[in-house]
Amino acid sequence: MLFEEMIKTNTSRIWIASDDWSTTHDLMKMRGINKVGEIFAFSFFTGNIPGFEDYLQNLTISPGLRNDFIREYKQMRFNCSLQSEHMSHLDCNVTDPQEANDDYLITAVHLMEVYSQRIGVYAIANAIRKLLHCNNTACSGDTNFMPWKLVDFLRNLTFTLDNETYSFNQYGDFENGYDLIMWKVSGDERMLDVVGRFLIKDGELEVDEHKLPWPNNTVPSSRCSDPCPPGTEKNISKISCCYNCADCRDGYYSDKQDQPACQKCPEGSWSLPGSRECQKWKIWFLEWSAAYSIVVMIGTVIGALLLVFSFIFYILHREKPIIKGILVISCLMKFGLMVSFGGVILFLGSPNIHVCRAQQTMYGLGFTLCVSCILVKALHIFLELMSSNPAKQHKLKKFDKPFVIIGVLTAIQALICIFWMVFDPVNVEEKQSKTLTMNRLCTQGSMYGFGAMHVYIALLAVVCFGLAFKGRDDETDPIVFSMLIHLFAWLCFIPVFITQYDSRPIVQISGIMVSNYGVIFCHFTPKWFKILSAKSETLRSTKTAVDPLKDDSDSGVICNISRSSRETISNLSMLQTRFSFAESEISSSDNKSLHLSEVSIASLRHRRPRSQRPRSL
Numbered sequence: 320m321l322f323e324e325m326i327k328t329n330t331s332r333i334w335i336a337s338d339d340w341s342t343t344h345d346l347m348k349m350r351g352i353n354k355v356g357e358i359f360a361f362s363f364f365t366g367n368i369p370g371f372e373d374y375l376q377n378l379t380i381s382p383g384l385r386n387d388f389i390r391e392y393k394q395m396r397f398n399c400s401l402q403s404e405h406m407s408h409l410d411c412n413v414t415d416p417q418e419a420n421d422d423y424l425i426t427a428v429h430l431m432e433v434y435s436q437r438i439g440v441y442a443i444a445n446a447i448r449k450l451l452h453c454n455n456t457a458c459s460g461d462t463n464f465m466p467w468k469l470v471d472f473l474r475n476l477t478f479t480l481d482n483e484t485y486s487f488n489q490y491g492d493f494e495n496g497y498d499l500i501m502w503k504v505s506g507d508e509r510m511l512d513v514v515g516r517f518l519i520k521d522g523e524l525e526v527d528e529h530k531l532p533w534p535n536n537t538v539p540s541s542r543c544s545d546p547c548p549p550g551t552e553k554n555i556s557k558i559s560c561c562y563n564c565a566d567c568r569d570g571y572y573s574d575k576q577d578q579p580a581c582q583k584c585p586e587g588s589w590s591l592p593g594s595r596e597c598q599k600w601k602i603w604f605l606e607w608s609a610a611y612s613i614v615v616m617i618g619t620v621i622g623a624l625l626l627v628f629s630f631i632f633y634i635l636h637r638e639k640p641i642i643k644g645i646l647v648i649s650c651l652m653k654f655g656l657m658v659s660f661g662g663v664i665l666f667l668g669s670p671n672i673h674v675c676r677a678q679q680t681m682y683g684l685g686f687t688l689c690v691s692c693i694l695v696k697a698l699h700i701f702l703e704l705m706s707s708n709p710a711k712q713h714k715l716k717k718f719d720k721p722f723v724i725i726g727v728l729t730a731i732q733a734l735i736c737i738f739w740m741v742f743d744p745v746n747v748e749e750k751q752s753k754t755l756t757m758n759r760l761c762t763q764g765s766m767y768g769f770g771a772m773h774v775y776i777a778l779l780a781v782v783c784f785g786l787a788f789k790g791r792d793d794e795t796d797p798i799v800f801s802m803l804i805h806l807f808a809w810l811c812f813i814p815v816f817i818t819q820y821d822s823r824p825i826v827q828i829s830g831i832m833v834s835n836y837g838v839i840f841c842h843f844t845p846k847w848f849k850i851l852s853a854k855s856e857t858l859r860s861t862k863t864a865v866d867p868l869k870d871d872s873d874s875g876v877i878c879n880i881s882r883s884s885r886e887t888i889s890n891l892s893m894l895q896t897r898f899s900f901a902e903s904e905i906s907s908s909d910n911k912s913l914h915l916s917e918v919s920i921a922s923l924r925h926r927r928p929r930s931q932r933p934r935s936l
Contacts, residue, residue, distance in 0.1 A: 326351040336360035341500060342432055347509040358502035358509070364438060365431035365498050365513055366481065375424040380417070393417050429511055441480050442487070446472040494519055499526065549574050550593040552581045566593035589755055600757040602749070605667050605824055612667045618832055619660050622839065626653045626660075629843045636850050645696070648721060652692040652842065656835050658685030663831050666824050675745040675761035680736045682831055683772045687732040688725065689838060690779045690805075695721040697786035697798050704789075732775055739768025750820070758821050773809065780805050797841040804837030 325332075326349075333356055340346060341360030378393070380386045397416035447453075450472045451460035470491065477486040486494045499515035515526035531538075543561035547553055551564040552573055567573055567581035572594045584590050584597035605612050630653050637646050662681030665674050702715045739745075743764035749757045763769035780802045787798035812830045816823055 322346065322349060322352065322355055325355045329354060331356035334358040336502075338362055342429060342511060344427075344429070347502065347511075350507070352509055353504055353507065359514075360500045360502070361497040361517060362432070362500050363435035363493075363497060364495060365500075366434040366437075367431060368434060368437050369481075371433070372425060372430060375428070375430075376422060377420055378424075390417065393419065396421075396423065431511070431513070438480060438485055441478060442473065442476060442485070443469070445478040446476055449476075496520075499524065501531065503532065546577050547573075548576060549578075549595040551578070553577065553579050568592060572597050589751070591755065598755050601755060602669075602759050603752070603756045603821075604669050604759045607667055611825060615663060615667065615828055615832070618836075619663050622660050622832070622835055623657060625839055625843070626657050629653060629839075629847070632847060632850075639850055641846055641849060648692045648695060648725075649843070651725065652689045652838070655685045655688030655692070656838060658682075659689070659831060659835055661685070663828055666828050670747050670759060670761045672745070672747055675747060676740055678761070679745060679763075679769070679772070680740070682827075683732055683736050683776070684729065686831070686834060687776055687779065688729050690776060690783065690802075691725045691728040693798055693801065693838070693842070694728070694779055694783045694786070695724050697783045697795065698724070700794055701786040701789055728779065732772065735768070735771050735775060739764065739772065743768050745769075752821055760821070760824065777806060777809065797845060801837045801841035804841070805834040808833040808837070 331354065336358055338361065341362050346352065378389050380389055393416045397419040446469055448458075450464060450469060451458035451462060453460070473487055474489050474491050475487065477484065479485075488494050496517045496519045498513045499517060500511050501514045502509040503512045512530065514530040515524060517524050544563065547562075547564035550573060551566055553562040554565040555562045567590070569592055570584050570589055571581035572584060572590045573581045574595050588597040588599050590597045607616075630650065633642055633646055633649055636642050642649070659682050662678045662685060665678035665681065668674075699719055699721070702719055745764055746762045747759065748762050749759050752758050783798055784802040784806070787795035787802070808830050812826045816826045819826070
């Protein structure tokens with residue numbers, strides 16, 4: 320039925336016939352069979368049986384023997400009275416049908432097909448010979464045996480026939496293989512021809528290509544699907560011989576064509592989708608030679624140099640009113656920022672667990688110390704501006720304990736870091752990225768300790784901002800702007816820190832650098848500028864007062880004028896020094912002994928602008 324439909328639709332394919340119909344002669348003679356395409360089949364071994372063709376041409380029954388098969392065949396073939404469809408054209412001219420013969424069997428039967436029966440008969444004969452212990456003359460075994468004993472001897476049987484060795488395995492399966500048969504065109508019909516052999520033991524298919532009569536000497540293609548290139552695998556569809564090509568997944572590869580499945584990459588290597596081979600992981604971290612690392616190191620060195628310069632500058636000008644009261648607090652701020660810059664350096668290079676712990680702890684404690692100092696300054700200014708009543712100010716100043724506040728606030732951060740490192744410590748992990756790179760990064764534990772450390776710093780910054788904004792004047796502007804810079808920087812970096820896991824070290828370094836530089840430029844740089852500007856202005860005024868005059872030989876007045884001018888300048892300097900000393904003395908005097916003076920000074924403050932008020936911090 321299938322071939323009839325194929326012939327009607329003129330559909331041509333390459334067919335692989337099963338053993339059930341691989342040698343069916345009716346199909347070979349079907350009308351239009353040549354339209355269906357090339358047909359191949361696998362069959363048991365075929366071959367020529369010596370003398371078999373002559374035997375078929377001269378079928379006779381030996382005297383004294385009975386052979387009903389031959390007798391019936393000759394009656395059908397040569398008996399004119401039976402009118403059989405297999406009758407010979409000589410049937411009515413034959414006097415004795417049992418003595419007649421022709422070539423009908425040679426053309427009607429594929430002589431090579433019966434060779435498998437010959438192999439089967441010889442296999443049973445050799446098994447019986449082993450079972451009965453036969454030699455060339457006699458058999459000594461018991462001829463009354465059960466059939467299953469013969470089957471046991473057929474297993475692992477090996478014998479030789481027609482100079483060819485045949486064998487069966489332990490399960491009784493034939494081990495030699497199969498013949499590859501092609502239905503060759505012969506007029507309007509087909510005929511069988513052996514064009515190759517499949518060897519079971521070797522697992523190979525031998526094809527005699529010179530026996531394959533391809534049109535135009537070109538091998539036709541009969542594929543349901545195109546071959547899958549390397550880097551893909553077969554995705555079998557519902558039709559067993561058809562498939563789609565799917566790219567190999569991450570971590571799998573295929574290096575050959577038409578692979579049924581991709582292979583997994585060996586340990587220590589990986590592959591991208593659709594890869595032909597696996598590659599070893601590349602370990603990524605912030606290397607010292609990387610461009611970003613170089614920028615960070617330059618920024619850290621510049622920041623450290625600015626802090627050292629600021630420390631030396633403050634020491635040299637420690638007697639200045641703008642520095643004298645805040646020298647120790649400023650040194651603590653510089654120390655905290657220096658520790659924070661040191662934590663930045665630890666983010667560079669290949670991380671380990673100790674470095675990961677140190678970098679987080681150094682930043683947390685260092686910047687907390689700095690913000691605590693700023694909070695002390697903001698609190699001092701806030702308490703001064705709370706009330707105009709000196710008695711109330713005296714009570715409020717009991718809370719103005721700078722070093723106690725700094726110590727307590729920094730100790731709280733130290734406890735947070737200790738609990739973090741003990742109960743949920745940081746660690747080092749290697750995490751796969753989208754490319755063939757393994758990122759070696761420091762983890763933050765479960766983020767509770769990391770979050771608590773940063774939230775605590777942010778809380779201190781908000782308190783500083785609130786206190787400074789409440790009593791805002793020239794002294795509080797640095798506090799307001801430095802805390803705004805810190806809060807704004809971390810609010811911008813938080814979304815990137817959460818979403819971009821691979822960029823977390825870079826994000827945290829950037830946040831620390833912005834916060835540190837915000838404090839340097841808002842708190843220290845303005846004081847450098849004020850002191851240097853005041854010194855430049857003093858030198859300019861001195862130069863203006865003592866203007867060099869041309870020497871006049873006819874007058875002795877110039878010496879007198881110069882001497883009097885110097886005396887005037889000396890007197891002005893002494894008055895300025897006395898005023899500064901008195902002002903400093905008033906600001907640092909004890910409230911109990913100078914109560915009246917404090918009242919008068921307090922009233923004087925309300926009359927002066929805020930920028931002219933003395934500050935002890």
